Amino acid sequence: MNYKENRELWVTRVASFRESGMNQSQWCKANEIKLSALGYWLRKLNPRDDSDTEAGIFEFASLKVPDTCSAKSIILEVGAVKIHLNTDFDEKLLLKTIRTLQQL
Structure with missing residues (x-):
């Protein structure tokens, strides 16, 4: 999987996480995703200006x-x-x- 495909996959996953209402740990267990990977992509895809x-x-x-x-x-x-x-x-x-x- 190239970077663009991987990024698109994680955009979908992050949207799914945000819509789920679960905390990160719960969502990762339910979706068999490493917590560190979700954390990485949340930071990577989250616009810094808004959070600050x-x-x-x-x-x-x-x-x-x-x-x-x-x-x-x-x-x-x-x-x-x-x-x-x-x-x-x-x-x-x-x-x-x-x-x-x-x-x-």
Whole structure:
């Protein structure tokens, strides 16, 4: 089975799980699916924007940035947490940091 076929299969499975009213463990037992596989595909197919804003973790604000911006760094502030980023920041490290903050 190629990736596209596998993805289509899991789109169907995730829809079935959501419509079932069961929790993940119950649904996996009833359908003989590994719990870790369902969890993976739920994360993969779930739009991150919706889950983050519904949980009230992050809200995005629009900013007006002048055409010529000479800033060498920016500061992200979420509640009591401030993250200072230089223009050459490591995107993967920032994503890991945000995921860690979401779990707090």
